[in-house]
Amino acid sequence: MKLSRKNGLRASAIGALVVSGALVLSACGSDDNSGNTDGGKKTAAASNIKCDGAKGQLLAAGSTAQKNAMDLWVKNFQAACDGVEVNYQAIGSGGGITKFNQGQVSFAGSDSALKDEEVAESQKICKGGKGVNLPMVGGPIAIGYKLNGVDNLVLDASTIAKIFDGKITKWNDAAIAKLNPTAKLPATTIQAFHRSDESGTTQNLGKYLSSAAAADWKYDPKSKAWPAPGGQAANGSSGVATGVKDTEGAIGYFELSYATASKISTVDIATGAAAPVKATTENASKAIAAAKVKGTGNDVALSLDYTTKAEGAYPIVLVTYEIACDKGNKAETLPTLKAFLNYTVSDEGQKVLSEAGYAPLPAEIAAKVRAIVPTLS
Structure with a gap:
């Protein structure tokens, strides 16, 4: 911090x-x-x-x-x-x-x-x-996903905002492909999961998107309730994690411990640093230092x-x-x-x-x- x-x-x-x-x-x-x-x-x-x-x-x-x-x-x-x-x-x-x-x-x-x-x-x-x-x-708040054949995935704030706002709907969208030039991205429909209950995790994700992707996320960053239309709602971080784990093409957000417990793959975040940043407690600590x-x-x-570009600093934290x-x-x-x-x-x-x-x-x-x-x- x-x-x-x-x-x-x-x-x-x-x-x-x-x-x-x-x-x-x-x-x-x-x-x-x-x-x-x-x-x-x-x-x-x-x-x-x-x-x-x-x-x-x-x-x-x-x-x-x-x-x-x-x-x-x-x-x-x-x-x-x-x-x-x-x-x-x-x-x-x-x-x-x-x-x-x-x-x-x-x-x-x-x-x-x-x-x-x-x-x-x-x-x-x-x-x-x-x-x-x-x-x-x-x-860290991890962005977890399930996409067969894709073991490593990089996204930035803009693509994450557009995915959760329903503006990017396919996994082989050009914006995702640009960030993942060597990945074999399928044309699978994206199933975006969010919290059904009011949550500080939702609020922190919203603050990150409002700060790092202001042009693509126009919702109130203070809201604890999920603001965007569409997607699938689940109760609690455990509910979102379960939805992602059980659904091909899914993406969601939850604390890293839930991803670890369920063996869910997590997104590396392109922040503007030299290399995309993995969701780890150590990398989150570097961002909390801001x-x-x-x-x-x-x-x-x-x-x-939420806009830190420090090397190795994972920006989606709470x-x-x-x-x-x-x-x-x-x-x-x-x-x-x-x-x-x-x-x-x-x-x-x-x-x-x-x-x-x-x-x-x-x-x-x-x-x-x-x-x-x-x-x-």
Whole structure:
């Protein structure tokens, strides 16, 4: 997350991210809390988690982009803290923010920062305070596809915009062929999949297309709802990934972990750099290094640069926030909320992210969030 000097956060911090290959935890739903099936890793992780009075049930909802990370965090936290249940519903960022602003959940996960009107709405629930954006994890939005005989595919912002807007309908279209001169592109009809639910993933893709292909994508970049006509809708990132995996000629967008889990081919993006850029957590980190902090006080909202042409920088990225009240949290759930968020942003919580295909926060951003969480009241 490239951050302004004004905020004392340097891109070099991001560059120091230790990001490994995108691996998806395959057993994060296991009920075995003994730690015997993972070589003791979970026991070690649990021993470092501070429960600090956590008790009972903590309800949360939102982003499907962070579901794989959240599953892992919840598993480890519950293993460490007896009698605690964290229930996270992956219903999309829009749904999570709605539930948060209706007082139905203690925090929401969102792939985009709260809008001004959403902050205003949160003040009704956060008595004496407001909802704040706490970045917790970053990563790439992959453009996945299924096209027999085409193992490598390059697209740029313009072609992606025209595909999802229904302006390019065949895989052997001249614009795609120009970017892939050696590929044997079939005349197969393109089946474009998009999210049916409101989503920060959709919003981040829209911001990328609006920034990098302004002439071809005329829709509101702030919209969490899919704006273009046509295409096939599916619920959540998992639904879009399943649609792409099961449909010849399909293309869709979802977090890299879903592509990895389903063995879906992903598009390399031509950004204007010397070579097209692959969707990897490391390449996404290079693009996130172009971000700036736009939030003030306890709000750590970030502004991403979707038009970066830096070598090896993958431009379609998102940062997932946990949204919570800075003041006015419910007394009965506040200790559990703070303990859980303290864990997710801790060194221990951040280290496990690469196992699930995400990029951990840079050290200075993590430190800023760590200083804020204990002040929630």
